[in-house]
Amino acid sequence: MGSWNSVSLEVLYNVFGWIAFVLWSISFYPQVVLNFRRKSVVGLNFDFVVLNLTKHSSYLIYNVFMFFSSAVQRQYHRRYGSNEMIPVAANDVAFSTHAVALTAFTLFQIAIYDRGNQKVSKTAIAIVTVAWLSVAVCVFVAFPKHSWLFLVSCFNTLQVVMTVIKYIPQAVMNFRRKSTIGFSIGNILLDLFGGLTNYGQMAVQSIDQHSWVNFYGNIGKTLLSLVSIFFDILFIVQHYVLYPSRKEVASLDFDVTPRDIEGC
Numbered sequence: 082m083g084s085w086n087s088v089s090l091e092v093l094y095n096v097f098g099w100i101a102f103v104l105w106s107i108s109f110y111p112q113v114v115l116n117f118r119r120k121s122v123v124g125l126n127f128d129f130v131v132l133n134l135t136k137h138s139s140y141l142i143y144n145v146f147m148f149f150s151s152a153v154q155r156q157y158h159r160r161y162g163s164n165e166m167i168p169v170a171a172n173d174v175a176f177s178t179h180a181v182a183l184t185a186f187t188l189f190q191i192a193i194y195d196r197g198n199q200k201v202s203k204t205a206i207a208i209v210t211v212a213w214l215s216v217a218v219c220v221f222v223a224f225p226k227h228s229w230l231f232l233v234s235c236f237n238t239l240q241v242v243m244t245v246i247k248y249i250p251q252a253v254m255n256f257r258r259k260s261t262i263g264f265s266i267g268n269i270l271l272d273l274f275g276g277l278t279n280y281g282q283m284a285v286q287s288i289d290q291h292s293w294v295n296f297y298g299n300i301g302k303t304l305l306s307l308v309s310i311f312f313d314i315l316f317i318v319q320h321y322v323l324y325p326s327r328k329e330v331a332s333l334d335f336d337v338t339p340r341d342i343e344g345c
Contacts, residue, residue: 111266123199219235
């Protein structure tokens with residue numbers, strides 16, 4: 082089992098980790114509050130939320146088993162070395178748990194608030210179905226040989242794929258509407274700083290251990306931040322540069338057609 086060489090770096094690692102947890106966790110609330118104040122979810126892409134729930138659910142499963150399962154940890158050490166530290170921290174588990182709860186609550190808001198003519202696309206439903214069927218295949222492959230690290234890695238891979246896919250419907254929807262009204266930029270700004278802080282946490286561990294295994298040993302966490310930062314920057318450009326809010330816009334109820342959603 083790996084251990085810290087520097088107490089100060091260990092403290093810094095935990096500080097970065099919990100700052101990332103706070104930023105990422107708070108990032109869910111601007112959209113929830115915006116939905117509540119408007120009593121409407123028009124402008125929020127439902128595909129984004131549905132895909133996000135699958136993403137965070139798979140990431141939660143990965144984090145929980147990597148952090149708590151001794152069997153998974155033993156297989157991790159056999160693969161990457163007994164001196165390597167587990168690449169999942171307590172703040173990762175806490176964030177995933179909170180993310181699943183808040184994303185599920187956002188879906189609840191979609192169910193009770195004004196949706197206009199928006200709906201979840203058949204494409205999103207198909208993607209989610211294929212995603213969980215793929216995980217089911219991984220389960221059948223892993224169980225006979227007790228390949229638990231392989232199994233949790235499947236969930237980690239799934240969350241990376243869903244991270245890439247989930248942002249696309251909202252980005253396309255903003256482009257077609259030429260507006261970001263209804264989609265909170267607050268969560269994007271917090272998500273961006275959370276991603277940067279997450280990289281800081283991983284870098285601190287690598288510096289202390291004189292090894293970059295935690296980056297490629299937990300490629301899901303590495304790519305999660307990278308992809309999130311890319312799309313966060315895209316949304317920021319859309320909101321502040323391409324489609325800035327205009328004072329003369331009196332209504333938030335834009336005409337979002339089924340074609341806008343289905344094509345995402």
